[in-house]
Structure formats: C-alpha cells, structure tokens
Amino acid sequence: MKKCLLLSFFVIISIKTFCWGFYGHQKINYFAVYLLPPEMMVLFKPHIQFLTDHAVDPDKRRYAVAAEAPKHYIDIDFYGSYPYPDLPRKYDDAVKKYTEDTVVANGIVPWWIQIMQQRLTAAFKEKNQAKILRLSAEIGHYIADSHVPLHASSNHDGQHTNQKGIHGFWESRVPELLAEKEFDFMIGKAAYIDNIGKYVWERVLESGAASDTVLKGEAALTKQFPEDRKFAFEERNGKIIRQYSSDFTAAYNKLLNGMVERRMRLSISSIANFWYTAWVNAGQPDLKNLHTTAFSAEDLKEFEAMNDAWKNSASKGRAHE
Ligand SMILES: [Zn+2]
Numbered sequence: 001m002k003k004c005l006l007l008s009f010f011v012i013i014s015i016k017t018f019c020w021g022f023y024g025h026q027k028i029n030y031f032a033v034y035l036l037p038p039e040m041m042v043l044f045k046p047h048i049q050f051l052t053d054h055a056v057d058p059d060k061r062r063y064a065v066a067a068e069a070p071k072h073y074i075d076i077d078f079y080g081s082y083p084y085p086d087l088p089r090k091y092d093d094a095v096k097k098y099t100e101d102t103v104v105a106n107g108i109v110p111w112w113i114q115i116m117q118q119r120l121t122a123a124f125k126e127k128n129q130a131k132i133l134r135l136s137a138e139i140g141h142y143i144a145d146s147h148v149p150l151h152a153s154s155n156h157d158g159q160h161t162n163q164k165g166i167h168g169f170w171e172s173r174v175p176e177l178l179a180e181k182e183f184d185f186m187i188g189k190a191a192y193i194d195n196i197g198k199y200v201w202e203r204v205l206e207s208g209a210a211s212d213t214v215l216k217g218e219a220a221l222t223k224q225f226p227e228d229r230k231f232a233f234e235e236r237n238g239k240i241i242r243q244y245s246s247d248f249t250a251a252y253n254k255l256l257n258g259m260v261e262r263r264m265r266l267s268i269s270s271i272a273n274f275w276y277t278a279w280v281n282a283g284q285p286d287l288k289n290l291h292t293t294a295f296s297a298e299d300l301k302e303f304e305a306m307n308d309a310w311k312n313s314a315s316k317g318r319a320h321e
Contacts, residue, residue: 020144020267021172022056027179028267029055029140035190035272040279043287047133054137055144057306064309072145074107075154076208084208089201106154109146110200116142117196117274124282129290130299136275143274144267146203149259153211158218166218169244169252174260176236177249183261187269190276203270210259217255221248 020028030052033044044051061068079087088094091111094103116139123131150156150167158166175183193199222230225248232245244252253260279285295303 020148020264021168021176022059024171024175024179024264025055025059025141025144026052027175027185028144028264028271029137031185031187031268032140032271032275035187035269036276037190039284040190040276040287043129043132043290044136044275050133051137051140054134054303055141057303058138058141060306060310063313064306070104070107070109071112071142072107072109073151073156074109074204074208075156076106076152076204077154078106082209083205089197107151109142109151110204113139113142113146113200113274114196117278120275120278121281124279124285127285127290128292130292130295132287132290134295134299139274140271143203143271146200147207147263147267147270149207149210149214149263152204152208153215155211155215158215161215161219163215163218163222165244166215169218169249170214170260173244173249174253175264177246178253178260179264182253183264185265185268187265190269190272192280193273193277196274196277199270199273203266207263210263213256213259218252221252221255225251 030048033041033048033051036044058068058072062072076084076087088097089110091103091108094111116135120132120135120139123135145151148171150170155161156167158164229245230248231242232247233240233242234246235241236243279287
C-alpha cells in the first residue's frame with residue numbers, strides 16, 4: 001500500500017511540470033503588493049519578503065502531498081471545446097455530471113482559488129496576521145498558475161505534439177531571460193471583484209484559448225531554427241546546461257507578441273484584486289491592529305517540511321531543472 005502511494009506520488013509529480021518557475025511566481029507576488037491601497041500596504045509592504053519567498057510554497061508542497069498537484073491546473077479541453085458550455089462552473093454540479101475522480105484528475109484550479117479566497121476573507125475577519133500572510137502568499141501562486149495557458153490544456157508540456165519542454169520554456173525561460181530587461185511591471189491599482197467565480201473562469205478560459213497559440217508558435221519557429229540554434233549550452237544558476245537558446249527565446253517572445261508579459265502583468269493585477277476584495281469583504285479590518293502576529297509552531301513545521309520534501313526529492317521529479 002505504502003509503495004503504491006509512493007509510486008502514484010512520483011507519477012503525479014513527474015507528469016505535471018512547474019508553474020511560472022520560482023522566479024516568475026516570486027516576482028508576481030512581489031509586484032502585486034505595490035497595487036494595494038495604503039490601508040493594506042501597512043501590513044503587506046513590511047512582509048513583502050515573506051509574500052515573495054512563500055509564493056512558491058504550493059509547488060514545494062507537490063513533493064510532499066499527492067493531492068496538491070490538481071490544484072494548479074485544469075485540462076479544460078477534456079470538457080469539449082471553447083467556451084466549454086458543457087462544463088458546469090460550480091464544483092458540485094461538475095462533480096454530479098462527471099464524478100469527483102474525473103473532475104479532480106483533470107485539475108481543479110478554478111475551484112481551488114475560490115476556496116482559498118473564502119479562507120483568506122475569513123482570515124481577514126479573524127484579524128489573524130499569520131493566516132492572512134500565509135494564505136495571501138499561497139493564493140497568489142494558484143491565481144498566477146491559472147493565467148498560464150499550458151495550465152489550462154491537457155497537452156501541458158507539448159507531450160502530445162512532440163514539443164516536450166515547452167511548459168518550462170514559456171513560463172520560466174522566457175521570463176527569466178526577458179522580464180528584467182524588457183517587461184514593464186508598472187500596473188495601476190487593485191480593483192474590487194464583484195463576482196469571484198466569473199472572474200476566475202474568464203481568466204481560465206483565456207488561458208485555455210491561448211494554449212493553442214503557445215504550442216503552434218513554438219512548432220512554427222522550430223521549423224525555422226536548426227536544432228543547434230534552437231538549443232544552446234548556456235549558464236543557468238551557475239551551471240552550464242542545455243536549454244532553449246537566447247535567440248530562439250527572443251524570437252518566440254516576439255512571435256507571441258508579448259503574451260508572456262501580458263499574462264504576467266495580468267497575474268499581478270489579479271492577485272492584488274483578490275487580496276483587496278478579500279479585505280473589503282471582511283469589512284476592511286484595521287491591519288495595523290492584528291493578533292497572531294507570529295507564525296505558530298505548526299506553521300513553522302509545515303514550512304520546513306515543504307522545504308525538505310522539495311529538496312530531498314529533487315532528483316526524482318523535477319521536470320524543469
Ligand atoms: Zn503551481
């Protein structure tokens with residue numbers, strides 16, 4: 001039984017790849033803080049490092065908890081074709097129609113974000129600082145994932161079209177190479193979201209619709225680049241590794257007409273909108289006067305356990321190294 005559980009755990013983490021990369025997720029949560037009103041800034045700005053560092057906790061948790069993975073994506077094409085009229089937007093209705101196993105197996109990100117939003121709103125109501133920060137960091141991750149086109153496609157790593165590696169290429173390689181130099185992260189202010197469910201589904205449907213462009217663009221460009229120009233041995237994190245060449249990456253970004261930057265910017269404003277909406281719906285509590293300002297022993301233990309799981313299983317399931 002134990003062996004079986006262990007096996008299914010590794011299968012899950014090896015077939016699903018990573019989201020925005022650590023670099024992208026951390027940047028996204030970081031910039032979201034600057035969109036908040038002053039009443040929220042008093043809490044979020046002093047803790048910007050925590051919100052940045054912990055933007056990647058949900059990915060780390062995937063090494064420890066098998067049930068974590070489906071919270072990061074939805075294989076929306078399983079449910080027909082755009083705009084997926086057959087797929088009920090409410091979780092219970094979707095389960096009734098397809099069974100829970102099927103719904104979970106195809107990913108639950110649009111529903112999971114809504115659960116996280118309820119929890120964050122409750123944390124603001126409780127005026128519980130530790131919970132507010134932890135949940136804000138984590139919901140930021142799931143929201144950002146829902147903006148990634150390949151997180152809304154069953155062909156999530158180009159495995160059906162001989163394009164393996166495209167997942168990390170789009171969400172890690174492109175931003176890591178170009179975000180600092182070319183992307184603009186000056187974005188307006190957080191806005192209140194009237195209907196969270198509707199907002200989430202709109203973003204997910206946009207992602208699903210864009211996944212075709214993501215895949216077809218890479219395939220078209222590959223025809224123009226001989227293998228030795230498509231890939232190159234370049235330095236990454238102090239190591240020389242074979243990866244998509246800078247030329248190919250820049251050409252792809254141009255071909256997509258700034259899509260990666262647009263989705264990254266939208267992720268940032270969406271996160272700020274969710275944080276702001278949770279705070280408003282909780283009655284705009286005074287964030288200068290919170291209790292539970294320190295993390296509990298349980299929180300600290302969980303942070304550590306996630307880190308350990310992530311580090312210790314590095315050689316077994318990391319798809320984007
Ligand atoms: Zn993720």
